[in-house]
Amino acid sequence: SAEPRVGLYDDDDGVAELAGVRSLAGLWASPLAELRERLAGGSLGDRVPLGEVDLLAPIDGTTEVWAAGVTYETSREARVEESERAATVYELVYDAERPELFFKSVPWRVVGPDGSLGVRADSVVDVPEPELALVVNRFGEIVGYTVCNDMSSRSIEGENPLYLPQAKIYFGACGLGPWIRPVWEIEDPYDLKIEMTIDREGRREWSGEASTARLHRRLDELVSYLMRGDVHPDGVILSTGTCLVPPAPFTLADGDTVEIGIGGVGVLRNTVVRGAAPG
Ligand code: DO4
Ligand code: MG
Structure with missing residues (x-):
């Protein structure tokens, strides 16, 4: 059924x-x-x-997706470059005690394996962000790992960091899956290879590779800030930030295939639709 x-x-x-x-x-x-x-x-x-089996995004109930930002040097550098006038906010948050955490998605908006990711019709520079995502229970314990694609409009965020919700939260902006790997099956979450490929019309348009070894924060530190002063009765998924940003002038195109692989966790594959939102 x-x-x-x-x-x-x-x-x-x-x-x-x-x-x-x-x-x-x-x-x-x-x-x-x-x-x-x-x-x-x-x-x-x-x-x-x-x-x-048709795999769905591994999220349901009222579990929210949140995300951390500027947790890798690559992300800090890319943001500084795209937003000259507000570059210092990214420099400051990279080393600040409190990490950048932002709300990303409610479950119904999350796109699962092989689903269509969206690029906003009013955006001109867009990138996928390959991220290790933590599955956290209501007690703040990390219980598993999955792959998150934190799709982002670089042109909108680059105009003004206060536009972050518009750059990050829209129809088709959050990919998740293909499943959850239990925490006890991953020996060292700080030593996972993250790979991303972007294919266009049968050709490789961009590829890159990095490792969670370069994460500038501890996973439990990110979770503790997320649970501070808040409750997540159905648990929460916390994406831990990107270690790869395809440099300008790269931008996603309609029909691109994005594949993100995280060692020991899984491979999340999606296609891109420009102006995905209905209406
Ligand atoms: O500061 C903006 C968002 C950063 C982000 O999503 C990331 O570093 O992955
Ligand atoms: Mg991100």
């Missing part, structure tokens, strides 16, 4: 439904130790080959 289900993926390319689990958000209501036991001991439905 078309009902969304929660499943466990095994390394032999099979997926089995987690019996009795109605939503991901429900899982984020358990402390990490309980979640781990629940996943290890949960009863599973029939195993289905991955190819027969």
Whole structure:
């Protein structure tokens, strides 16, 4: 049926439904130790080959997506360059005690694997941002990792940093997936390769590679600021900032394919639609 289900993926390319689990958000209501036991001991439905499953974005309920900014030197440099008049805000936040955190998406706007990402019709310079995203439970514990594409309008943000919500939050701006890798299966989250390729009309238009080793913040430090003075009853997804920014004059075009791979976590692939918003 078309009902969304929660499943466990095994390394032999099979997926089995987690019996009795109605939503991901429900899982984020358990402390990490309980979640781990629940996943290890949960009863599973029939195993289905991955190819027969339509993967949805791994987010539901009222779980929000937030994102951190200017957490890699590459991002700081790109922002300083695109916004000469306001460059110091980026310089300052890179070394400030409080990180830059911003709201990115509600679940219904999130685009899953193979879905269409959007570029705003009123933007002229647009880039994908490949980011490691943390899945955080309601207690502020990191329970898993996924891949986030924090699509951004460089022309709108570059005009004035106060335009950040317009540059970052719009129809099709947030890609997430292809699944969640449990935290206990990743040995060192500070040593993950991040790769991005952008293909246009059958040709490689841009590619780059970096590592979470260059992250300028600690993951739990980012989470602690996100939980400070706030509540996330259905847990929260926190994207940790980009380590790759295709330099100007690069801009995304309608029909581009963006693939982001994070070692041990997964590969998120999407196509780009310019002016994706209906109406
Ligand atoms: O400061 C603006 C946003 C930065 C961002 O999204 C990033 O560094 O990934
Ligand atoms: Mg970003």
